[in-house]
Structures are given as C-alpha cells and as structure tokens.
Amino acid sequence: MRELAQLPLDKAAFREKYGPWAVIAGASEGTGECYARELAEMGINLVLVSRRQPALESLGEALKAEYGIDYRVLAQDLTEDGAGLRIVAAAAGLDIGLYISNAGADGFASFFEDSTDAAHRLVRMNISTLIDAANGFGKGFLARCQNGQGRGGIIVMASGAGLGGQPNLVLYSATKAFEINFAESLWAEYHERGIDVIGIAAPIMRTPTLLRMVPEGFDVSDVYDPADVTHNALAGLLAGEPLQIIPDGPGQEKQPQVLADRKERLVGFVEFNKMFTGG
Numbered sequence: 001m002r003e004l005a006q007l008p009l010d011k012a013a014f015r016e017k018y019g020p021w022a023v024i025a026g027a028s029e030g031t032g033e034c035y036a037r038e039l040a041e042m043g044i045n046l047v048l049v050s051r052r053q054p055a056l057e058s059l060g061e062a063l064k065a066e067y068g069i070d071y072r073v074l075a076q077d078l079t080e081d082g083a084g085l086r087i088v089a090a091a092a093g094l095d096i097g098l099y100i101s102n103a104g105a106d107g108f109a110s111f112f113e114d115s116t117d118a119a120h121r122l123v124r125m126n127i128s129t130l131i132d133a134a135n136g137f138g139k140g141f142l143a144r145c146q147n148g149q150g151r152g153g154i155i156v157m158a159s160g161a162g163l164g165g166q167p168n169l170v171l172y173s174a175t176k177a178f179e180i181n182f183a184e185s186l187w188a189e190y191h192e193r194g195i196d197v198i199g200i201a202a203p204i205m206r207t208p209t210l211l212r213m214v215p216e217g218f219d220v221s222d223v224y225d226p227a228d229v230t231h232n233a234l235a236g237l238l239a240g241e242p243l244q245i246i247p248d249g250p251g252q253e254k255q256p257q258v259l260a261d262r263k264e265r266l267v268g269f270v271e272f273n274k275m276f277t278g279g
C-alpha cells in the first residue's frame, strides 16, 4: 500500500481533551472502524452509528473485550431526514468530547441520465445530518467549559474530490466541498475558544466500500491504508489543524501548497472577522 508518514500523537492528551466518549457516524467498517479501534485503544468509550446493528454490536463487543471500553450502538441510516438529531439524542446523558462524521462515500453516476433521488440522499447524509449532529454536539462542547474555553472536537471525513469538480462524481464532489468549507469555517470560528475541528481531504483508501465500487481488475496496490489516514486525522485534530490534504490524484504535487494557501487565507479571515465581532 502507499506509504503515509505517521504523525506523532500524544494519546493521554487526546483522551483528556476529547474523552471520555466519542461518536462515530459510519463506524462498522472502513475508516470508521479504524477510528473506533484507535480511540478504543486510547480508552475512549464509543457511540457507534451505522445501518447494520449486528456489525456494530460485534465491533463494540470486540473492542470492549480488548480494551475494556463501554459502547452504545445506534442503527441509523444517515441519509434519512432527522438522522443527525437522532444521533445526538442517542448520546444523551453521555459526556461526549468528539464527533466523527465519517460515512459519506458515493458511487460513480451520470448526473443528467440519473434521477435526483440518490443526489438528495447524499445531500442529507453529507450535509443535513452533519449540520444537525455538529450543531448538537458543538453545543455540548461549549458547555464543557474549562477556564472560559470549550472542550471537544469534530472530524469531518471529506475527500480530495471536494477540492474541485470531478466527472461522474457531481454530487459527491459538491457535498465534499461543503464538508471541507464547513470544517474550515467551524475551525475559524471556534478554535480560539477551545473547540477543534478538522476536515480531511482523504485520498483513495483500501476500504470495503472502495473495493465494492471499483471495477474488476482495478489495481488497488497503490492506494492508502485507511488506518494510516485516520491516525493522522486524530493527530491533526489534536495539533489544531483545520484541514489535511493527503496527496492523491492529478496535480497532487501542488497539494501541499494548496493546503498552505488555504490555511493562510483562513487565518487571515479569523483576524479580519475580529473587526466585526470586536473579538
């Protein structure tokens, strides 16, 4: 698989800041399972959300046996109206410090030839559910006040497809662009108040969803290991970064500069905004 240098991660500091409970939307396999494993290893309890309850239960039981964590599961289709509100409700009474918006993949499609039903489902999963869940958990992070600062984090699994348009991925690219701007904007608004938010412009990774999606014979030897990407996402969150772009696809050699330019612009807007808010 393609190499990705692993960023350092202070696990005790991570648990202190984002524990004792985390919520993963899309947790049963792929990158969601990778997040669950690394968080459980750090001793963080988990609310596991996806459509297949038995898969969530068996993952939760395995992590409980291996790491001694507690877990809760919610069988919920993220493309349904009100899914984000139901995730927040399912975590009621728990001290949640981290929300991971993970599921969000889509297959290749031709926009004009297809109906818009699938497009609206993707909008609900990648936009409406994310808005409601982030808003609900973010209110909780503000309330976990320490020295006038909030405490908590949000990871938004986006995609390099969100950095610009792509054929046959019209809605995927558009909703991933929403996710990236959403994460950057929340970072700009809240990172000085103790709440961390990071968008991950993820590269092609060897997940079960990808393997189901690619045509027979597609060479998956040169794709990334999802556990490497999710580890760096956790490290990037704690490091206070707004965005990670993992080099991938045409023009990938320019992506470090794209990342630096986006950060510079965002930091500039944080200062610019203070003229209006008096901050």
Ligand SMILES: NC(=O)c1ccc[n+]([C@@H]2O[C@H](COP(=O)([O-])OP(=O)(O)OC[C@H]3O[C@@H](n4cnc5c(N)ncnc54)[C@H](OP(=O)(O)O)[C@@H]3O)[C@@H](O)[C@H]2O)c1
Binding pocket: 025, 026, 027, 028, 029, 030, 031, 032, 033, 049, 050, 051, 052, 053, 055, 076, 077, 078, 079, 101, 102, 103, 104, 105, 106, 125, 157, 158, 159, 160, 202, 203, 204, 205, 206, 207, 208, 209, 210
């Ligand atoms: N894999 C890649 O190459 C790649 C590349 C760039 C970005 N990404 C991004 O990385 C994230 C994870 O990707 P992935 O490849 O692991 O596939 P994914 O299909 O987005 O995520 C799989 C996980 O999400 C759950 N899930 C999928 N659809 C769901 C729905 N409608 N409602 C509730 N849960 C749902 C699945 O469990 P259930 O089946 O139990 O519901 C599974 O646990 C996505 O946001 C994707 O856009 C992936």
